[in-house]
Amino acid sequence: EAGVAQSPRYKIIEKRQSVAFWCNPISGHATLYWYQQILGQGPKLLIQFQNNGVVDDSQLPKDRFSAERLKGVDSTLKIQPAKLEDSAVYLCASSPLADGRAFFGQGTRLTVV
Amino acid sequence: GENVEQHPSTLSVQEGDSAVIKCTYSDSASNYFPWYKQELGKRPQLIIDIRSNVGEKKDQRIAVTLNKTAKHFSLHITETQPEDSAVYFCASREYGNKLVFGAGTILRVKS
Numbered sequence: 001e002a003g004v005a006q007s008p009r010y011k012i013i014e015k016r017q018s019v020a021f022w023c024n025p026i027s028g029h030a031t032l033y034w035y036q037q038i039l040g041q042g043p044k045l046l047i048q049f050q051n052n053g054v055v056d057d058s059q060l061p062k063d064r065f066s067a068e069r070l071k072g073v074d075s076t077l078k079i080q081p082a083k084l085e086d087s088a089v090y091l092c093a094s095s096p097l098a099d100g101r102a103f104f105g106q107g108t109r110l111t112v113v
Numbered sequence: 114g115e116n117v118e119q120h121p122s123t124l125s126v127q128e129g130d131s132a133v134i135k136c137t138y139s140d141s142a143s144n145y146f147p148w149y150k151q152e153l154g155k156r157p158q159l160i161i162d163i164r165s166n167v168g169e170k171k172d173q174r175i176a177v178t179l180n181k182t183a184k185h186f187s188l189h190i191t192e193t194q195p196e197d198s199a200v201y202f203c204a205s206r207e208y209g210n211k212l213v214f215g216a217g218t219i220l221r222v223k224s
Contacts, residue, residue: 031210033212035214040217041216041217042119042202042214042215042216042217043157043202043214044214045211045212045213045214048209048210048211048212050210055209055210055211056209056211091156091157093212095210095212097210100145100206100210101147101159101162102147102159102212103159104149104156104157104158105156106155106156107156
């Protein structure tokens, strides 16, 4: 079974630039999560999709972050404009609806300079 | 909203000893409690989980216990080995599949 795929693995941008991350979940997983993990901290949930609908985006900084999962499969997370404090690893995870076990991708390490 | 507290933040044990990490959660609707292991630069990996209708679950050297009344759950690792050294995260899932993580515990196993 293929795992959660994310790209790119690394990204360095200057502050005020924009960046996008892509995630392809495990086939058949209805729930997709985007987490932000700052060095030394636990993953913080940014947004949760169930199929192509948003279940929770209460901690997503909506003035600069956006995410979509148009066809209920892969998803993109965008930051525009980026700030220095956005430097983190952005993790995507997916979960079957009934089971609930979440599996993570390798993450995208973002550095904002 | 959901909050998960995890203790201790760092734990050093001698190889062969046991390690225990504890988490508490606030939402009584939480019904699923996974534990993840994250090695440096790698993705979090699910190592064991427990559902709210079970009090204890064991898989070889690792076990998880759940006390729903007190709203806490614990990870137990016996006969620790150097390869157990990593960051361990607990998580709690509330209604709607929202998965909230603790801050993590750095486990160091000294040989």
